[in-house]
Amino acid sequence: MFIETETTPNPASLKFLPGQAVMSAGTRDFTSPEAAEASPLAQAIFDTGEVTGVFFGSDFVSVTAAPGVNWTDLKPQVLSILLDHFVSEAPLFTPGSAAGIAVPPDDTELMFEENPEHSDIIAQINELLETRVRPAVAGDGGDIQYRGFKDGVVYLTMQGACSGCPSSSATLKHGIEGLLKHYVPEVVEVRAA
Template identity: 70%
Template sequence: MLIETETTPNPATLKFLPGRPVMEVGTRDFATPEEADASPLAQALFGMGDVTGVFFGRDFVSVTAAPGTDWRALKPDVLSVMLDHFSAAMPLFRPGPAGDFVVPGPDAAFPENPDDVDIVDQIKDIIETRVRPAVANDGGDIVYRGFDKGKVFLQMQGACAGCPSSSATLKNGIEQLLRYYVPEVTEVRAV
């Protein structure tokens, strides 16, 4: 089995492509070792000590290293863990409560206004069809969290979380795109 690697715009994150599907539906972001308890693979990666984030995409796994970590030393160990996992056809998630998860919906802090349903649908469609595929190419994901009085709230995940260029991506890319297609959008913010 060959696992390819790609750099991402985030120098702390590498994208690993095992040559097979990773997630059948959705994505999963693990920002802490406690969250990784749901997945044997994520837990093994966090167990290496230098890993601070794991993200499962459709056909890739992004791994974020702690500041100051040398990827030349860490990369062979990450590849070894992934090779063992995928070669043994181990499950990605543990059965039961630790492995059950729900893709989060809009954030409760931004309750949807019934008058904004059409605007929100347009925003979600643009994010799903134009933004998420581009962000996935960089080893991450972006999740809609809410819309309130012209402001769109998005959560960056995977390689995009903590990326030095993520604020530029939000302001110069996503915000301009949304404002062009949905005039009611005045600003995009990360949550």
């Protein structure tokens, strides 16, 4: 088995491509060792003691190194863990965990109750996020979650390699905001949630 690696716009994160499906549906973001307990693979990566984030996409795993950690030392450790996992065909999640959920349940809730009169606007926003934004963000080793729409402002959360990326605010403000404002005139701003 050969696992490819790709750099991401976030210098602290690398994207690992095992050449097979990782998640059959959705994504999963682990931002702490406690959250990683739901997955033996994520937990093993966190157990290196040099990682602050693990993200499972459809066909990739993004790993974010802790500040000051050198990828030259960490990359072989992560590759070894990934190889062991995929060659042994071990389960991605522990039995009874929230497998396949895009994010832990408390993070999928909207920031506030949305106005039912905005359902068409929200549907347009989500359609654009799904078809135009999510594939591009996945290409960079991350994902984006819709968190709400209120008073013309769209609230989004960046995940995986895109979370904490130096260019994530530019992506939100210049890329995603421009796209949404162009196709959905009711959108006046995009903010990180």
